[in-house]
Amino acid sequence: MTEYSKIYNPLNTFKIKGLGEKTLDKLRSMGIETLYDLIYYFPRAYEDRTNFKDIINLRQDEYAVVKGRIVGIENRKLGYRKNITKARVSDPTGFLEVVWFNMPHLKYSLKVGEEYIFIGNIKRGYNFQMVSPEYKRVEEEKEFKGEILPIYGLTKSMKQSTLRKLIEGALNNYEGYFKENIPAEILKEYRIMERERALREIHFPKSTKGAEGAKNRFAVEELLVLQMGIQEKRYLGDIANKEQYKLQDNKHLVKRFLEGLHFQLTGAQKRVVTEIYRDLNQGRITNRLIQGDVGSGKTMVAMIVLLYMVENSYQGVMMAPTEILAVQHYLSIGRIFEKMGIRTALLTGSVKGKAKEKLLEEIKDGQVDIVIGTHSLIEDNVEFHKLGLIVIDEQHRFGVVQRKKLREKGVLANLLVMSATPIPRSLALSIYGDLDVSVIDELPPGRKPIKTKWIDNEPDLEKAYTFIEKQLAKGRQAYFVAPLIEESEKMATKSATELHREIEERFGNYKVGILHGRMRNSEKDEIMGEFKENNIQIMVSTTVIEVGVNVPNATVMVISSAERFGLSALHQLRGRIGRGEHASYCFLLSNTENDSSKSRLRVMEETTDGFEIAEEDLRLRKSGEIFGTKQSGVSDLKFVDIVHDVKTIKMVRDLSKEYLKENLGRIENIYLKEDIKRKFMNIENN
Numbered sequence: 001m002t003e004y005s006k007i008y009n010p011l012n013t014f015k016i017k018g019l020g021e022k023t024l025d026k027l028r029s030m031g032i033e034t035l036y037d038l039i040y041y042f043p044r045a046y047e048d049r050t051n052f053k054d055i056i057n058l059r060q061d062e063y064a065v066v067k068g069r070i071v072g073i074e075n076r077k078l079g080y081r082k083n084i085t086k087a088r089v090s091d092p093t094g095f096l097e098v099v100w101f102n103m104p105h106l107k108y109s110l111k112v113g114e115e116y117i118f119i120g121n122i123k124r125g126y127n128f129q130m131v132s133p134e135y136k137r138v139e140e141e142k143e144f145k146g147e148i149l150p151i152y153g154l155t156k157s158m159k160q161s162t163l164r165k166l167i168e169g170a171l172n173n174y175e176g177y178f179k180e181n182i183p184a185e186i187l188k189e190y191r192i193m194e195r196e197r198a199l200r201e202i203h204f205p206k207s208t209k210g211a212e213g214a215k216n217r218f219a220v221e222e223l224l225v226l227q228m229g230i231q232e233k234r235y236l237g238d239i240a241n242k243e244q245y246k247l248q249d250n251k252h253l254v255k256r257f258l259e260g261l262h263f264q265l266t267g268a269q270k271r272v273v274t275e276i277y278r279d280l281n282q283g284r285i286t287n288r289l290i291q292g293d294v295g296s297g298k299t300m301v302a303m304i305v306l307l308y309m310v311e312n313s314y315q316g317v318m319m320a321p322t323e324i325l326a327v328q329h330y331l332s333i334g335r336i337f338e339k340m341g342i343r344t345a346l347l348t349g350s351v352k353g354k355a356k357e358k359l360l361e362e363i364k365d366g367q368v369d370i371v372i373g374t375h376s377l378i379e380d381n382v383e384f385h386k387l388g389l390i391v392i393d394e395q396h397r398f399g400v401v402q403r404k405k406l407r408e409k410g411v412l413a414n415l416l417v418m419s420a421t422p423i424p425r426s427l428a429l430s431i432y433g434d435l436d437v438s439v440i441d442e443l444p445p446g447r448k449p450i451k452t453k454w455i456d457n458e459p460d461l462e463k464a465y466t467f468i469e470k471q472l473a474k475g476r477q478a479y480f481v482a483p484l485i486e487e488s489e490k491m492a493t494k495s496a497t498e499l500h501r502e503i504e505e506r507f508g509n510y511k512v513g514i515l516h517g518r519m520r521n522s523e524k525d526e527i528m529g530e531f532k533e534n535n536i537q538i539m540v541s542t543t544v545i546e547v548g549v550n551v552p553n554a555t556v557m558v559i560s561s562a563e564r565f566g567l568s569a570l571h572q573l574r575g576r577i578g579r580g581e582h583a584s585y586c587f588l589l590s591n592t593e594n595d596s597s598k599s600r601l602r603v604m605e606e607t608t609d610g611f612e613i614a615e616e617d618l619r620l621r622k623s624g625e626i627f628g629t630k631q632s633g634v635s636d637l638k639f640v641d642i643v644h645d646v647k648t649i650k651m652v653r654d655l656s657k658e659y660l661k662e663n664l665g666r667i668e669n670i671y672l673k674e675d676i677k678r679k680f681m682n683i684e685n686n
């Protein structure tokens with residue numbers, strides 16, 4: 001073992017203050033096992049305590065630090081066993097309402113007349129509020145040196161302050177172990193922050209600029225490791241074809257399926273299908289990313305390839321990111337397939353006991369051709385008779401390693417990954433280096449562009465409602481999306497329930513359903529099924545409908561508090577309408593005063609093109625607002641945001657092609673080599 005590789009040793013072999021057995025357990029449950037894991041557990045955000053915000057300048061949705069005096073405090077009941085504590089806080093510029101839920105004791109512990117510091121999110125109800133903030137009494141607070149504090153993603157049992165201290169301790173004792181792994185010339189040429197300094201800055205930045213520089217450095221580092229690894233190993237086609245296979249080319253099933261459709265495939269769909277056929281007919285394994293904007297017909301392509309495999313007596317699997325979607329696919333795809341005599345089954349976490357045993361048996365015996373399901377398809381002991389193709393959604397965030405494991409489940413390791421994230425093809429290739437890329441760059445004909453309108457006042461909302469009524473009268477259906485509430489599922493549900501009541505009152509002639517995250521899966525499926533069948537005309541929902549839902553007859557979407565959503569989330573949401581022959585309409589409700597929110601809403605009014613929206617997103621996002629790949633869906637990349645870091649990705653791609661290929665062997669690059677080895681170790685062990 002080299003000295004350097006110690007960073008990958010288990011945490012209990014290191015001396016860090018506060019690191020006892022219990023803490024180790026908690027860390028393990030957060031996926032932190034080694035020194036590297038701990039030090040590379042980067043904050044998801046920062047709390048800038050270097051400047052207090054004047055109350056008068058507060059903005060909707062901002063995370064703010066306010067210093068003010070409590071001038072009044074009261075408790076109120078909100079219903080059975082629920083209550084709210086409201087404090088009125090003043091600073092020299094104005095008043096702010098600060099609220100907490102179900103914490104009545106605060107009325108007694110917070111002192112009227114005293115000065116406090118409040119840290120939290122600003123929401124706008126009737127007036128500006130800070131909801132459930134952290135607070136400190138100014139008098140007692142020695143910790144406030146005016147600093148930028150890291151905020152980590154935590155599990156329940158871990159405290160911010162504990163993790164901060166652990167990381168600080170680890171850095172103090174072992175910083176030196178993290179030798180520079182990016183070649184010196186590159187650091188210099190691209191002005192990249194050195195590793196040790198970046199580790200300090202990412203956790204405990206001296207300035208927001210410092211944190212930015214550090215983030216950029218780790219994005220480069222991560223991309224280098226990934227790309228070099230992929231290039232070195234050439235993952236394309238490295239999995240042996242366990243069975244000599246030749247596929248029959250007559251495609252009876254596919255032809256029958258296509259004849260039954262009431263539309264033609266688009267040129268782009270045909271091209272992509274041909275690309276896949278070409279792999280399969282030559283006995284090559286297909287391992288492909290299919291990229292296409294929302295509603296471009298990716299699922300259709302997957303269905304065709306599944307049929308082709310069945311025709312050749314292989315089984316196929318389609319894995320959906322959520323149970324709702326799995327059920328939906330099962331209902332729509334399954335119905336068509338069953339009619340064609342293809343045995344289709346649904347396997348999700350809800351299938352249990354005897355039913356499950358039976359199903360597993362049938363899958364193993366080959367009595368089932370196509371299995372549609374969720375993650376449980378691979379997690380459980382599901383054995384296949386002769387699995388030929390797996391279709392997954394990019395939402396699964398599988399990385400190179402997991403993708404390889406998946407492929408090994410099959411007799412043939414064919415894998416299709418579906419993605420609606422709009423990234424240019426050349427970049428997609430360099431990020432998903434182990435996959436070929438096909439792009440569906442054309443929408444089905446006859447799609448009328450979705451008309452989008454931003455509504456910021458009551459009279460216009462009333463007009464919109466009248467318009468929606470007309471749409472409903474024409475037989476169309478509508479989605480109403482409740483405000484995004486991140487604090488808790490409970491509050492999100494509450495806001496959806498309130499909206500539901502309001503919509504039921506307003507649209508009394510129609511059936512209104514509700515969908516939220518706290519419902520049981522079976523309830524969700526049932527409601528979604530009813531909506532699909534048009535037994536329900538209006539669906540009120542939290543964002544659970546964001547991906548994949550397909551009800552072409554739904555042509556109206558109303559999004560409440562639209563300013564709370566990011567551009568790509570809005571695009572995904574809106575992509576649920578405009579999926580059929582009828583014109584569709586999206587209403588964005590918001591009375592935001594925030595300039596960047598306003599710009600987002602305008603972009604939504606102006607375009608429906610996913611690429612354009614991604615570009616605008618990039619332009620509008622304050623740099624570093626979002627950390628990591630929450631949006632990218634590529635689990636290999638934790639620190640890179642594929643929309644935001646396009647330039648960095650390009651740079652590293654060029655680098656790894658030219659410079660590094662030749663220089664990786666040089667002695668000074670041993671650390672990078674070690675990191676690449678670690679990252680890909682699982683694969684090598686197989």
Ligand SMILES: Nc1ncnc2c1ncn2[C@@H]1O[C@H](COP(=O)(O)OP(=O)(O)OP(=O)(O)O)[C@@H](O)[C@H]1O
Nearest residue numbers: 263264265266294295296297298299300420444548
């Ligand atoms: N060539 C086509 N012509 C007309 N309609 C089509 C065509 N291809 C697909 N459709 C229809 O368009 C809708 C969207 O297709 P599909 O669900 O395959 O898109 P998708 O790309 O998977 O969508 P998303 O990423 O938004 O979930 C479906 O109702 C489907 O039947």
